Amino acid sequence: MELVYTGKTKNVYRLENGNYLLQFKDDVTGANGVFDPGSNTIGLTIEGAGRAGLSLTKYFFEILQSQGIPTHYIEADLDKATMTVKPATVFGKGLEVICRFRAVGSFYRRYGDYVEEGQPLDAFVEVTLKDDAREDPPISEDALDMLNILSKQEYQVLKELTRKIAGIIKAELAKKDIELYDIKFEFGRIAGEIVVIDEISGGNMRAFKDGQHIQPLDLARLVLN
Numbered sequence: 001m002e003l004v005y006t007g008k009t010k011n012v013y014r015l016e017n018g019n020y021l022l023q024f025k026d027d028v029t030g031a032n033g034v035f036d037p038g039s040n041t042i043g044l045t046i047e048g049a050g051r052a053g054l055s056l057t058k059y060f061f062e063i064l065q066s067q068g069i070p071t072h073y074i075e076a077d078l079d080k081a082t083m084t085v086k087p088a089t090v091f092g093k094g095l096e097v098i099c100r101f102r103a104v105g106s107f108y109r110r111y112g113d114y115v116e117e118g119q120p121l122d123a124f125v126e127v128t129l130k131d132d133a134r135e136d137p138p139i140s141e142d143a144l145d146m147l148n149i150l151s152k153q154e155y156q157v158l159k160e161l162t163r164k165i166a167g168i169i170k171a172e173l174a175k176k177d178i179e180l181y182d183i184k185f186e187f188g189r190i191a192g193e194i195v196v197i198d199e200i201s202g203g204n205m206r207a208f209k210d211g212q213h214i215q216p217l218d219l220a221r222l223v224l225n
Contacts, residue, residue: 020085020086022085053202056201072195088189090187091149091154096136104118104206123163125159127144130186158187179209202218
């Protein structure tokens with residue numbers, strides 16, 4: 001097993017059989033001790049956050065696979081906080097795809113002259129480059145195509161998949177009286193097919209219950225118990 005990447009919230013190992021092992025950490029993104037799924041820095045460490053994130057990821061990936069949504073997921077070991085996945089090729093140097101149901105976070109900071117904070121949005125999809133140095137700049141469909149990162153046809157597939165997956169997760173959370181405000185996904189290609197990769201957990205979404213933001217550890221407890 002070879003360490004090939006050290007990330008903010010997980011380490012990635014290459015296995016001898018060609019698959020990869022993701023080791024989930026207890027670090028979460030944010031600033032000054034406050035969790036923020038859109039941040040590019042580690043804001044705090046929460047004991048048990050890695051295992052909680054993996055538990056939710058396993059839960060959601062298995063739901064998606066049961067509904068025919070393509071993913072890179074193979075299996076998870078909750079005791080070791082690891083997940084085995086298929087090798088996938090990312091778009092360019094990596095994209096993040098956000099689906100927004102409420103005007104919060106960076107969306108509100110950018111467009112605050114035109115929307116009220118928390119205003120409902122109709123599953124708005126936007127794509128950003130994974131580029132910490134440039135603070136993950138948003139990128140348009142045309143720019144993705146012109147820069148040979150993603151074709152316009154692939155963009156439409158990505159957009160439809162994002163809305164479909166976000167809708168499934170939103171409906172699952174609603175069963176627990178939890179409202180999904182926004183969620184961030186990563187995608188890649190496996191044998192030419194676009195699949196959802198990385199994780200789906202409290203660390204990459206904003207979820208609220210009774211008007212209160214739910215921390216990642218609490219979200220796993222509420223959803224899985």
